[in-house]
Every structure is written in C-alpha cells, then in structure tokens.
Amino acid sequence: MCRTKKHIDTADVILFEGLTVAALEQDDGAAFIGRLLEREKVSGRLAGSSGILDGDLAERFYLNEVRVIERLEGERTRLMAEIDIYSQNQRAVRSYSPKFPLPPTPSFFNKKD
Amino acid sequence: MKIALAGYPLTQLFGGETQKKTGMRAQNGFLGRIDVPVLSKVPDKAVVKYLQAIDAILSDIIRIVDDNAALTGSEDITAVSRKMPQQAFITPQDALIYLPAAVSTGEGDVSSGELVIIKNVLQPGETDISGEPEGSAAVSLSRDIARGLPGIGVGMGMKEEDLTAPFVNTAGVKGTPVRSGPVEATKDILSLSGKKDGQTASQGERVEEESYEAAMPDIGTFIGPADLSEKPPGVSIRFIDPAGMGVSGVASGKKDRIIIESMTSLAAAVNDIIGSQVETEEGPGNAAAQMAVARTTVKEAVKESLLMALRYGQGGVAPSGGDPFGLRTDEKGLLRVDRAMFAEALAGKKEETFRFVNNFGSSFHDRISYFFHPFAGLYAGAPDAAGLKEPGNKEGVADDREDRKAGFEKRLGELQMLLKSSYELKESFMQKRLSGQNVPDEETY
Numbered sequence: 001m002c003r004t005k006k007h008i009d010t011a012d013v014i015l016f017e018g019l020t021v022a023a024l025e026q027d028d029g030a031a032f033i034g035r036l037l038e039r040e041k042v043s044g045r046l047a048g049s050s051g052i053l054d055g056d057l058a059e060r061f062y063l064n065e066v067r068v069i070e071r072l073e074g075e076r077t078r079l080m081a082e083i084d085i086y087s088q089n090q091r092a093v094r095s096y097s098p099k100f101p102l103p104p105t106p107s108f109f110n111k112k113d
Numbered sequence: 114m115k116i117a118l119a120g121y122p123l124t125q126l127f128g129g130e131t132q133k134k135t136g137m138r139a140q141n142g143f144l145g146r147i148d149v150p151v152l153s154k155v156p157d158k159a160v161v162k163y164l165q166a167i168d169a170i171l172s173d174i175i176r177i178v179d180d181n182a183a184l185t186g187s188e189d190i191t192a193v194s195r196k197m198p199q200q201a202f203i204t205p206q207d208a209l210i211y212l213p214a215a216v217s218t219g220e221g222d223v224s225s226g227e228l229v230i231i232k233n234v235l236q237p238g239e240t241d242i243s244g245e246p247e248g249s250a251a252v253s254l255s256r257d258i259a260r261g262l263p264g265i266g267v268g269m270g271m272k273e274e275d276l277t278a279p280f281v282n283t284a285g286v287k288g289t290p291v292r293s294g295p296v297e298a299t300k301d302i303l304s305l306s307g308k309k310d311g312q313t314a315s316q317g318e319r320v321e322e323e324s325y326e327a328a329m330p331d332i333g334t335f336i337g338p339a340d341l342s343e344k345p346p347g348v349s350i351r352f353i354d355p356a357g358m359g360v361s362g363v364a365s366g367k368k369d370r371i372i373i374e375s376m377t378s379l380a381a382a383v384n385d386i387i388g389s390q391v392e393t394e395e396g397p398g399n400a401a402a403q404m405a406v407a408r409t410t411v412k413e414a415v416k417e418s419l420l421m422a423l424r425y426g427q428g429g430v431a432p433s434g435g436d437p438f439g440l441r442t443d444e445k446g447l448l449r450v451d452r453a454m455f456a457e458a459l460a461g462k463k464e465e466t467f468r469f470v471n472n473f474g475s476s477f478h479d480r481i482s483y484f485f486h487p488f489a490g491l492y493a494g495a496p497d498a499a500g501l502k503e504p505g506n507k508e509g510v511a512d513d514r515e516d517r518k519a520g521f522e523k524r525l526g527e528l529q530m531l532l533k534s535s536y537e538l539k540e541s542f543m544q545k546r547l548s549g550q551n552v553p554d555e556e557t558y
Contacts, residue, residue, distance in 0.1 A: 033524075036531050043534055047541045058546035065539040072535060076528045083521050090514070 009045070013057070016042045020064050029075045036068065164407075164481060167386070170379040175474040177372055178467040369459040372470065373452055376440070380448040387412050387446055412446035414480035419448075422473035438469050 016039060023035035053061065387408050419442060439454030458466040 033527055033531065036535075037527065040531075040534060043538055047534070047537050053542070053545040055546055058542050062539060062542040062546055065535055065542060069532065069535045069539065072528060072532050076525075076532070079521070079524055079528065083525075086517060086521070 009049075012042050012045050012049075013053070016046055017061065017064070020061075020068065024064065024067055024071070029078065032071060033075065036072075164386075166382045167379065167411075167481065168478065170375055170382060171474045171478050174372060174375045174379065175471060175478070177368060177375070178471045178474075369456065372459065373450075373455055376455065376470070377450050377452065380450045383411060383415055384447045387415075387448075411481070412442075414477055415448050416442050416446065418473050418476035418480060421476050422469050438466055440473070 019035055019039035019042065023032050023039065026032040026035060386404075389404055389408065419440060423437070436451070436454070438458045439451035439456075441449050441451075443449050455466075
C-alpha cells in the first residue's frame with residue numbers, strides 16, 4: 001500500500017502566499033512589517049506542519065522567503081542607523097556645553113562627570 | 114552638533130490630528146492638555162535636508178572657533194595636549210622646538226624646559242605658505258611657530274629675544290643624534306633661529322653655540338623615528354597635532370579662509386530655505402506649508418541670533434555702527450556676508466570675531482534644534498504663546514525620549530522576531546521542496 005503524506009491546509013497556503021506577496025509589494029517599511037506580523041500566525045502553522053508542499057510551490061515560497069529576508073535585513077540596517085543617529089544626537093546634546101551668555105539648560109542636558 | 118530631525122516632539126494619532134502634551138502653566142488651578150492640530154510629525158524631506166545642511170556647516174564653524182577659543186582662553190593649557198593622541202614616535206615631518214628652562218609658563222612657575230613636538234608640519238620638498246623653498250620654509254616656519262606658541266599657551270611670557278632659543282628641525286637632522294651640551298649640540302643641530310648675540314644666523318647655517326646661555330639638556334638620541342615613551346629627565350614633552358585640533362599655529366591664514374568660506378556656505382544654505390518658493394494647490398500639512406513655516410522660523414532665528422551675538426560683544430547693547438563683522442540680514446531677511454569686512458575683522462580683531470561667530474552659531478543652532486516647531490514661525494519671538502516648553506522644564510522632553518526609545522526597542526524586537534521566523538520558514542520550505550518531489554500526492558494543490 002502506498003503511503004502518502006498529507007498536504008498542508010490549502011487555506012493556509014493561499015493565505016500565507018497572499019500575505020507574503022502583499023508584504024513584498026509594500027514600499028513603506030512599516031507597512032511591510034505590519035503585513036509580516038499578520039502573516040505570523042499562518043507562518044507558525046506552516047513551519048510546524050509535517051505536511052508536504054508541491055515541489056513548485058515550495059520553490060516559489062522559498063524564493064519569496066529569501067526576498068522577505070533581504071527586505072527585513074535592510075529594514076534592520078536602516079533602524080540601526082536611525083538608532084545610531086538618535087543616540088549621537090543625545091550624546092551631542094549632553095556633551096555640548098556653551099561658553100557664552102546662553103546658560104546651560106538642565107532639562108536638555110544631563111551632565112555626567 | 115546634531116539636530117533632532119523630527120523637530121519639536123509631537124505624538125501623532127491616526128487620522129492626522131495630533132495631540133501634544135504641553136507644559137502649560139497652571140491657570141486657576143487647572144493644568145490643561147491642549148489639542149493642537151499640527152502638521153505631520155515627520156518634517157518634509159526638503160526641510161530636513163536644508164536643516165541638516167545648516168547644522169553641518171554650523172558644526173564645522175563652531176568646531177573651528179571653539180578650538181581656537183579653547184586655546185586662547187582661560188582653559189587649562191595642559192588640556193590642549195591632553196586632547197591630542199600622544200604619539201611616541203618622531204618623524205622627519207615633525208618640528209621640534211625646545212624651550213629652555215628659563216622660559217616661564219605664565220603661571221608664575223618656571224618650567225624645567227619643554228620640548229614641543231608639532232606633528233606633521235613639514236613635508237619633504239614642500240614650500241611654505243608664502244611659496245618659499247624648503248630650506249627657508251623651515252626657517253619661516255620655526256619663527257612663525259615660535260611667535261605662535263604663546264598664543265596657544267605654550268611658552269607664555271616668552272619675549273622676542275627668546276626666539277634665539279634653539280629650534281630643532283628634524284628635517285634638518287634626519288636621524289643625526291641630538292647630543293647634550295651646547296657645543297656638541299651645535300654640531301648636530303641646525304639652528305633656525307634669528308638673532309643671537311648680535312649675530313644673524315642665515316638660513317640653514319650652522320651656528321656656533323658656545324655663547325648660548327641656554328644649554329640644551331641631554332634629551333636622548335633620536336635616530337629616525339624615535340620612541341619618546343620615556344621622557345628624558347628635566348624636560349617635559351608636549352605633542353601638538355595641528356591637523357587633529359583643527360588649529361594651526363602657523364596656518365592661521367588658512368583657518369580664516371576656511372571660516373570665511375564656511376560662513377558663506379552657511380549664508381547660502383540659510384538663504385536657500387528663506388528664499389525658497391514652493392507652489393502647490395494643496396492645503397496645510399504638505400511640503401509647501403512646512404517649508405513656509407520653516408522659512409519664517411529660520412529667518413527669525415537668524416535675525417535673533419545675529420542680534421544676540423552683536424549685543425553680547427557690545428556689552429548687551431545693540432551696536433549703532435551697523436555690522437562690525439560683515440554679517441547682517443537684509444530687508445528680506447536673507448543673511449548677507451561681506452567677505453572683505455569679515456576677513457578684515459578676522460585679521461584685525463580675531464578673538465572678538467571668533468567670539469561673535471561662536472555666539473551667533475550656538476544661538477542659531479539652539480534656536481533651530483530646540484525651538485523649531487511647525488507653527489513656531491507664527492509665534493516667532495513668543496514661544497510661550499504656542500505653549501512650547503521652556504528650557505528647565507523636563508516634562509515632555511523626557512517623555513519624548515522615552516517614547517522614542519520604546520519605539521526603537523519595539524521595532525527592533527519585531528524585526529528580530531520576523532527574521533528568526535523567516536529563516537525557519539526558509540529552511541522548512543527548502544526541506545519541503547526536497548521532500549515533496551518524490552512522494553505521491555493525496556491531494557494535489
């Protein structure tokens with residue numbers, strides 16, 4: 001008797017691919033991340049499923065996921081740069097001490113000796 | 114110096130309306146929360162670009178004048194050398210100047226002799242700023258250095274006749290040992306000083322030093338790049354790196370030119386934003402509206418900063434004689450720089466001009482950084498009317514900082530989680546791709 005494996009739920013597959021494509025089509029980083037967060041529930045089911053995917057479909061999903069990972073890495077790099085700029089701003093604000101009639105403004109500066 | 118690119122902190126809600134917590138003073142016992150319909154919390158890219166350019170130029174200008182002010186002011190002069198990385202090696206491009214023990218440091222103490230090493234001021238084959246060839250360039254350089262040293266707090270109290278103290282130029286010795294004692298030192302040292310006991314040393318001529326009163330102590334042997342990690346006894350050593358400081362005791366003319374060019378660039382950047390005309394048919398909230406308020410804000414900031422800087426220099430009184438430093442605003446509010454007058458002010462009254470530039474730049478920067486608000490243009494000169502925070506009030510600013518940090522953390526957490534999930538999915542799809550190829554289908558998708 002041939003033993004067959006059960007395929008993953010079709011609805012999950014359709015939803016997953018739809019959300020993935022929708023996320024990749026977003027130009028805005030926040031929207032892209034939002035779509036991926038929505039996809040997370042389905043992702044969990046897909047990743048944990050012992051079912052199989054048709055070879056072509058799995059290939060397509062694999063390639064999509066590679067693109068998703070690239071976008072996510074880009075977003076992370078951008079965020080790190082933004083954090084760096086912000087921390088430099090804060091550092092500059094703390095370290096700058098005026099020498100003129102403008103008095104130091106305690107609310108903005110936290111002078112650490 | 115950097116500016117907060119988001120301008121004054123605002124919290125945006127869905128729908129575009131914004132609610133801003135304010136530091137509204139208690140009135141009749143009530144503290145109100147003001148709903149201020151304002152523009153988008155993210156300034157338009159054009160506005161940010163202009164402000165970034167202005168901030169960058171201001172940073173450069175103030176860095177240069179700050180360094181100079183630090184050296185000529187009352188700041189501890191040892192802080193000058195502490196700022197610089199201590200480089201233990203001497204190269205032929207360095208100029209060595211020995212100040213004998215008799216020279217006072219200006220603090221009432223008599224130094225034990227000081228060796229000042231100015232890094233990378235000489236390049237082989239280089240002419241000096243007046244275009245003279247290397248030999249006389251070294252002479253001119255040494256004299257200029259000697260004259261400039263008191264200006265940076267080194268060898269203060271040194272008189273004109275002290276210029277006869279021996280100056281040692283490693284480009285001249287090039288690995289020749291520097292020995293102790295006047296006579297032996299004479300043979301090895303290329304004396305580049307001027308007059309000595311009625312004699313005039315010609316350029317590059319070796320001078321007999323029997324009559325030198327100040328003897329060069331044994332400062333060790335320098336052969337090629339020398340390691341000065343161990344100081345010779347009786348002599349203190351100071352390294353000065355003009356490139357790192359942004360200050361050159363020699364190239365002060367070049368520094369002035371840099372300041373003039375920077376100020377001209379600043380005026381151009383400021384006038385770009387003040388003079389910009391963006392036409393659009395859309396209403397408030399778009400780039401044109403943002404640019405309009407940015408224009409007004411910057412114009413007022415320039416005018417107020419200029420007035421403040423001029424008043425400070427005049428003891429709190431507005432100057433009656435127009436623009437003594439060559440900087441003014443015209444009838445349209447554009448910043449005008451009279452290069453000739455500015456250069457003359459830099460040459461003639463350097464400290465006063467540096468102080469003016471520093472005051473102006475700092476005030477301008479602070480006004481842009483901390484008082485910039487989408488509606489600030491409407492409330493120029495009266496920030497209280499807009500309910501903006503005054504310095505000294507921590508509320509709101511600290512909240513915004515915490516909000517920003519929380520936002521960053523949240524976003525970073527989400528990204529990390531999504532990346533982990535995506536990597537797992539990728540692995541899973543790769544395995545499923547392989548395992549799904551050879552197994553018969555129960556149902557085909």
